[in-house]
Amino acid sequence: MVTLRDVARQAGVSAKTVSRVVNDDPAVNAETRDAILAVIRRLDYVPDHAARMMRAGTSSVVGLMTDVVATTPYSVDIVRGAQDSLRRDRRTLLIANTEGDADLERDVWRMFRAHKVSGVVYATMYHRPLDLGDPEFGGAIVLANCFSPRGRFPAIVPDDEHGGYTQAAHLLALGHRRIGIVSLNPVLRASVLRGAGFRTAFAEVGVPFDPELDRPGFVGPIESERIVAYEAGRDLLSRPDRPTAIICGNDKIAMQIYAAAASLGLSIPQDLSVMGYDDMTVIAETLRPALTTVGLPYFEIGRRAIETLSAGTPGAKAGIEPPVLVPCPLVERQSCRAIDG
Amino acid sequence: MVTLRDVARQAGVSAKTVSRVVNDDPAVNAETRDAILAVIRRLDYVPDHAARMMRAGTSSVVGLMTDVVATTPYSVDIVRGAQDSLRRDRRTLLIANTEGDADLERDVWRMFRAHKVSGVVYATMYHRPLDLGDPEFGGAIVLANCFSPRGRFPAIVPDDEHGGYTQAAHLLALGHRRIGIVSLNPVLRASVLRGAGFRTAFAEVGVPFDPELDRPGFVGPIESERIVAYEAGRDLLSRPDRPTAIICGNDKIAMQIYAAAASLGLSIPQDLSVMGYDDMTVIAETLRPALTTVGLPYFEIGRRAIETLSAGTPGAKAGIEPPVLVPCPLVERQSCRAIDG
């Protein structure tokens, strides 16, 4: 293994000077620097992270803890976003998955401590409140896709309320006035937030919100919820005054609405406009016509989490701090059309 | 920060003895051990990873390099599988995403070296050949979901050929004899492998393989391929001698076959059985009826990759080593039915 001293010897300088070059310390003569850089390249010297970390007392590694990943596959984009942001200053990600297990989680905190990670991002796969308790951890902590009840930690979450507003406003702008809703499981935070968004959009145009047209697409406890969007869709679409558009709580619901419409001989977007949520591309781009939907900005959430960490005040904050809301962008495809006056 | 010496002082022993306890060295008196353990717990001592690593010359961290993750969201299960296996001996995962960029990849190897990771898993998001070149890396390397041309590195890949066989054999066993195929992009390795599997299954039952019934579901270069499964499906299903079952190259194709069938007034599984591939649950469980499919064993691939690493011979192997094939399990849902005589 090539060490700092090897480089120093070859370059005919002291170890400290090489150290200065490696750390971009400006107080080094340009020629000396170039010579040393040449030796470093020639020997393919890579600074030992362990030794560095030992002296520095902190490492260039950031910890990422996730709960359960499998159910909402695209949420891993949080990880990609975090990496993207980290890469710029050559930091790296140590990741651990707790699968929701509290014992495991305690171990992970300990492990992060052992590695002296400079900060930790805790990412959940659903947008939800999270009580972290009091992790024995000195560095900064940022929550991604979740938030602590009393705002003890900085948090980055999707702006579900505005996302709901976006869904409704787009349809309203296209001239739709009878709009059905097949929503997420009502126990989800996203569900109530988006509901508020719908109402705002409806109110702005003076369209009354008709509870008759608002159905849950999922029922049951969240871990074992059942999708009933197909039935809800058929129900809505069988009414004499059937809606001309349906807002869906996610793209899976939209998928079943497509099936419900097909079963009734209705075609999209001619007879019915459909608006999804999540922008799960495997669904949205495969559906025919391709689904217009609102994206969940996971990548951006990951990126912002790291930035917040870097900017960050260490430890828990005393004051209440509202979560940072990241907008959910409209992704237009072919499932919504304007209706004539 | 609590150090080994703090514990030693409190327990009234030498640092080395504490070190022994921490490392499960049996050569310590039981009472001494218990006393030390108590102090460790009381002080919440966590061994410093950096210092350990420095002495040991290697760390308990394993590197995971991935190419592009976004397109096939479930492939992240490789990561979960790896973590699951690592957790048992309290090792951890340092992950880096190269986005297919060669410069970035070189940096990542360097970074892994700096961290003295004990081994590296290189995971790709499609099953494909991979030429690693000659990474400057001393530890063991295992390929997951990819394989090196001349078998230079141990590799763990899905058994696509057997998966294809499984798809066909299941339908054949249900009595189907006219079976359509809407396959993956023909340039994909998985595509040719599965084709071989179909043929074997057909041959076993004495059913001739009809090329007329075999259509690609995707066309164009792989980075910008277009899905044409809907058209292929309508085509197949409009024939006077239409197939009673269709084997799909993946669940997205199956999704479009459902739509094609619906557009022709055909219902699944009464008029048509459909068999998917991938077991993307967001699709397979949302389709009505739920899709019978063959799963891609990503989790298992990740797990096996770590195990191979742990068992592993370091560095590149001289001899040719065929990839380990992980079976793709049949996941039965409601889209296939037995046909009468």
Next chain:
DNA sequence: CTGAAAGCGCTAACAG
């Protein structure tokens, strides 16, 4: 601008 010495927290090697 450059160098020498000291030491981070831990463990291998070698006593006792």
Next chain:
DNA sequence: CTGTTAGCGCTTTCAG
């Protein structure tokens, strides 16, 4: 079974 000594590769003083 337990302790002492030395040193891993680097960076932080503090002097030149």
